[in-house]
Amino acid sequence: MVTRYSSISTRKLSKALTILTSNKNMVAMSDYSEFHKMVKRYILTSTLGMNAQKRHRSHRDTMIENVVNSLHAEIKENPAQTICLRAIFQSELFCLALKQALGKDVDSVYVEELGTEMSKQEIFQVLVVDPMVGAIEVDWRDFFPYLQWIPNKSVETKIQGMAERKAAVTRALIHEQKRRIASGETRNSYLDFLLSEEDKLTDEQVTTLVWEAIIEASDTTLVTTEWAMYELAKNQKCQEQLYSEIQEVCGSEKITEEHLPRLPFLNSVFHETLRRHSPVPIVPLRYVHEDTQIGGYHIPSGTEVAINIYACNMDQKEWEEPEKWKPERFLDSKYEPTDLYKTMAFGGGKRVCAGSLQAMLISCTAIGRLVQEFQWRLKEGEVENVDTVQLTTHKLHPMQAFITARGAEGMRA
Numbered sequence: 001m002v003t004r005y006s007s008i009s010t011r012k013l014s015k016a017l018t019i020l021t022s023n024k025n026m027v028a029m030s031d032y033s034e035f036h037k038m039v040k041r042y043i044l045t046s047t048l049g050m051n052a053q054k055r056h057r058s059h060r061d062t063m064i065e066n067v068v069n070s071l072h073a074e075i076k077e078n079p080a081q082t083i084c085l086r087a088i089f090q091s092e093l094f095c096l097a098l099k100q101a102l103g104k105d106v107d108s109v110y111v112e113e114l115g116t117e118m119s120k121q122e123i124f125q126v127l128v129v130d131p132m133v134g135a136i137e138v139d140w141r142d143f144f145p146y147l148q149w150i151p152n153k154s155v156e157t158k159i160q161g162m163a164e165r166k167a168a169v170t171r172a173l174i175h176e177q178k179r180r181i182a183s184g185e186t187r188n189s190y191l192d193f194l195l196s197e198e199d200k201l202t203d204e205q206v207t208t209l210v211w212e213a214i215i216e217a218s219d220t221t222l223v224t225t226e227w228a229m230y231e232l233a234k235n236q237k238c239q240e241q242l243y244s245e246i247q248e249v250c251g252s253e254k255i256t257e258e259h260l261p262r263l264p265f266l267n268s269v270f271h272e273t274l275r276r277h278s279p280v281p282i283v284p285l286r287y288v289h290e291d292t293q294i295g296g297y298h299i300p301s302g303t304e305v306a307i308n309i310y311a312c313n314m315d316q317k318e319w320e321e322p323e324k325w326k327p328e329r330f331l332d333s334k335y336e337p338t339d340l341y342k343t344m345a346f347g348g349g350k351r352v353c354a355g356s357l358q359a360m361l362i363s364c365t366a367i368g369r370l371v372q373e374f375q376w377r378l379k380e381g382e383v384e385n386v387d388t389v390q391l392t393t394h395k396l397h398p399m400q401a402f403i404t405a406r407g408a409e410g411m412r413a
């Protein structure tokens with residue numbers, strides 16, 4: 001798959017995805033081309049690569065501190081109530097996504113094209129929630145190309161409306177930042193970087209690329225962290241093993257990214273969660289544009305290929321008892337601790353996920369800190385709540401857990 005990449009790398013998009021991505025004008029949905037190479041370099045250099053992530057460090061630290069403080073505040077107010085991690089984590093992750101993409105978190109924006117002021121919650125709905133739902137919208141004409149000529153107005157109008165709203169909101173957010181940049185104030189953001197390369201990009205491309213950075217940062221990291229906390233709240237033994245490891249390594253300090261290389265069990269919790277709950281279960285369809293060979297099979301030109309990451313991560317030939325969540329499997333010496341690609345969760349080859357480092361840094365530090373600060377226990381009936389929904393295996397029912405502060409020992413830096 002990796003070596004034959006250029007033969008199988010044309011994206012075959014559904015009608016909905018073609019509209020939502022302004023016809024492949026973003027890194028993840030572009031064909032493997034000069035455009036793809038250029039914009040992947042842009043996002044890695046400015047935002048997601050190792051050096052860029054160092055420059056964005058303060059956003060991650062603030063995010064995790066805010067999540068923990070909100071949880072403390074919630075249990076102080078309602079000690080007997082369950083908490084919903086998703087609501088708090090999602091909102092803080094979205095703030096981080098906006099800061100990285102635009103250089104600023106925003107509370108609201110006036111969208112001139114729609115003639116309305118939008119709250120942050122509405123911005124989140126238009127930029128993240130609606131497109132995630134729209135991306136899996138089925139238009140029956142996708143399966144019968146020779147019937148393309150038959151109009152299907154209801155789907156077309158719905159998706160077109162979503163795409164127009166998210167473009168209008170993104171343009172309004174960009175417009176505000178352009179005013180800042182024009183006044184001479186530059187910031188460390190993806191938008192500032194893209195505008196410095198403006199002569200190589202159209203306005204539509206800048207808008208779609210900025211939106212891409214926001215939606216990708218806001219989703220899968222949340223999915224992984226919530227599933228990890230669900231599993232830890234369900235498996236008290238694993239939770240205590242993780243807590244002991246953190247106590248041993250961090251002592252009385254708060255866990256930070258610097259501690260991560262010395263926390264192998266935390267690393268295993270992250271990778272086992274990615275394996276068991278693959279956030280992207282199926283890679284968007286590929287189209288084979290020339291005859292090729294993959295894994296001993298002849299693949300004729302014109303074939304559509306769906307790579308089933310979920311099936312790879314659940315393959316009994318590769319994994320012992322694949323249906324069980326067993327983080328200890330990754331403590332085996334055959335795994336290189338720093339390898340981010342122990343499972344197929346981030347894809348592979350030239351189109352490998354650009355955000356894997358960010359996902360690992362946020363998710364591991366958050367899981368570690370959440371266990372360092374609180375003891376987690378699932379609400380009765382939660383064990384069975386394992387259904388998923390949407391493009392990226394969101395838990396259908398947000399996890400409800402009882403948490404107890406572990407006390408002053410161990411966390412005050």
Ligand code: HEM
Binds near residue numbers: 355
């Ligand atoms: C646990 C979290 C994540 C998982 C499991 C994940 C998974 C994936 C997968 C499976 C792909 C497709 C690979 C392919 O087409 O072969 C992908 C692509 C991509 N991801 Fe992620 N992702 C995660 C987090 C992120 C984050 C946080 C960002 C950005 C903030 C991001 C940005 C991207 C980009 C830009 C691509 C396109 C790469 C390309 O086409 O060259 N991802 N991701």
